[in-house]
Amino acid sequence: DAGVTQSPTHLIKTRGQHVTLRCSPISGHKSVSWYQQVLGQGPQFIFQYYEKEERGRGNFPDRFSARQFPNYSSELNVNALLLGDSALYLCASSLDPMEGYTFGSGTRLTVV
Amino acid sequence: GESVGLHLPTLSVQEGDNSIINCAYSNSASDYFIWYKQESGKGPQFIIDIRSNMDKRQGQRVTVLLNKTVKHLSLQIAATQPGDSAVYFCAENNDNQGGKLIFGQGTELSVKP
Numbered sequence: 001d002a003g004v005t006q007s008p009t010h011l012i013k014t015r016g017q018h019v020t021l022r023c024s025p026i027s028g029h030k031s032v033s034w035y036q037q038v039l040g041q042g043p044q045f046i047f048q049y050y051e052k053e054e055r056g057r058g059n060f061p062d063r064f065s066a067r068q069f070p071n072y073s074s075e076l077n078v079n080a081l082l083l084g085d086s087a088l089y090l091c092a093s094s095l096d097p098m099e100g101y102t103f104g105s106g107t108r109l110t111v112v
Numbered sequence: 113g114e115s116v117g118l119h120l121p122t123l124s125v126q127e128g129d130n131s132i133i134n135c136a137y138s139n140s141a142s143d144y145f146i147w148y149k150q151e152s153g154k155g156p157q158f159i160i161d162i163r164s165n166m167d168k169r170q171g172q173r174v175t176v177l178l179n180k181t182v183k184h185l186s187l188q189i190a191a192t193q194p195g196d197s198a199v200y201f202c203a204e205n206n207d208n209q210g211g212k213l214i215f216g217q218g219t220e221l222s223v224k225p
Contacts, residue, residue: 042215
């Protein structure tokens with residue numbers, strides 16, 4: 001069985017640009033969450049989607065947005081990139097929004 | 113504010129010894145806790161979870177203990193192996209937070225052969 005897949009695996013962007021990160025959940029999982037992990041720290045919650053609706057949002061600026069598609073895959077969009085947005089972006093999926101999250105390997109974003 | 117923290121940022125053990133990784137949480141409403149293992153270049157890998165109606169849960173070579181009185185969580189790894197070397201995170205959740213997991217800073221476990 002395929003796990004949570006994220007693309008791309010690595011990405012380099014310039015300040016001010018826009019980026020779109022993609023996530024495919026485990027088959028049958030309807031809940032997808034996004035996390036940002038800065039080097040040396042634990043993941044920080046960005047968004048959660050369940051059944052294509054936003055269920056939660058972390059303390060991130062409006063430059064961050066996301067959506068979930070009918071097939072339950074998801075995109076995370078970040079506009080007007082800043083150097084501080086450089087991080088590992090993790091996607092996690094679950095059958096239920098409250099438990100059992102499985103993480104993907106992440107997208108390493110570097111903003112220069 | 114809410115936080116989940118770890119007592120020790122690094123832990124070094126000999127192969128074959130038992131390891132204990134500790135975690136403190138501050139939100140008494142938290143009712144679901146998870147331990148994750150993260151190897152370099154990879155996403156967090158689920159190890160074991162526990163709900164607040166339990167104080168102990170065992171898996172293969174791992175045991176999680178929950179002490180709600182002092183809001184403390186620990187992960188015990190038996191017969192630690194070199195492949196156990198990684199950063200370990202505890203995370204907490206509760207019904208009021210939906211699917212938002214709050215992670216601690218992490219403990220780096222180093223296993224010496």
